[in-house]
Amino acid sequence: MIGLEVVGIRLLTPEDPPVLLLREEDGTRCLPIWIGNQEAAAIASALEDEVPERPLTHDLLAAVMTLLEPDMGTVIIVDMEDGVYSAELHAGGHAIDARPSDCVALALRLDWPIQCPRELMDQVGVEVEAASTDEVEAFRAFLDSVNADDFDSDNP
Template identity: 35%
Template sequence: MTEPRPEDVPEAGDVPMSVLGVRVELPEQHHVILLVDPPGRIMVPLWVGAPEAAAAALALEGVSAPRPLTHELLLSTVAALGAEVVRVRLTEVRNDVVHGELELSTGARVDARASDAVVLALRADAPVLASPAVLAEAGMSARSGEEDGQERTVEDFRDFLDSVRPEDFA
């Protein structure tokens, strides 16, 4: 049996997260990238600007620009230096801001804005992990709390995702 490399082992307690989607909160036009744990119990919202929201939406849709945008350029640069992004970690919350880092195949860790880290993870097909501290401070229940157990918040967001297009963020 092969021993796992240090860069293949997540930090103790880290929780894998899925990108549920990008949402625009109306009427204020606030943009948010929503992450959810696999059981769908905890959501972590990342409040972002319109460009970051558009980059995330395009990455979720698998849309590539004719010329590399910033996130594709960074991934190409990392690859040209002989590395790849193996995972993204949301490490902590400071002053109400979620902080992230990229973990490279070389073992290097690179400080990153959480939104950029998540978009890079989407583009690199790398996992996104959240520390217990991030879940405790920035996480919120994804369940409505109704006795019948319906997940209205998640269902409403999925309905929104069915109708949103990347052009909506232009």
Template identity: 45%
Template sequence: MIPVEVVGVRIEMPSNQPIVLLKEVDGSRFLPIWVGAVEATSIAFAQQGVEPPRPLTHDLISLIISSLDTTVTAVHLTHLQEGVFYANLVLTDAQSNEKIISARPSDAIAIALRTDA
């Protein structure tokens, strides 16, 4: 696995589609991932520290993970198939047991940002 960090949410032109831009931690390569508008907004909110008056879906999932004494330890982008990225959300409980949950990259990133993973 190549460690990456979230640079931010951008709009890809000319399609006007939101992307999450990832960058190698120890390199100069970038990886754009096309996401939906709702997910892009959620990721941007998490990066900017925006807290809505009521929990949004990714906030709720993060609260559930925390209340179960579990932490998000990683997001793994696993593969690209027919132009679609796949990811796993890696959770670790208090006894150091890992659970791997298949997720859309945008959802996994939004949750990871909220849990400081």
């Protein structure tokens, strides 16, 4: 297993879904994982150490995990098949299947390590240039412009 660091979220274009970048520790390759806007917002708020007035879903899960698993857990990005990544949350002697974005949002809140098999990085890892501040600011502006109604399933 190799350790992964959260580089951040990138937007290729405003119309495309956000991309979560996980870089190998002491390396230059990244796992690019396309994620939803809500998950991107949850990860971005954890990266910015934002504390909401009321706990959001990932904050609630982090609080529950702290109660149930006082020792450190681990997030493992297990594999990628047909363009879809799989992840597991390892805690309390259990491996729980979950989306990578949810696992990363939780790991950031709990300061848990994120890992992947070296074979996965060798298979799908890509070299990625450092994000420009313009991209980060564009994503922050996007997050500031969305509200809960934007994610309503009846809203096209």
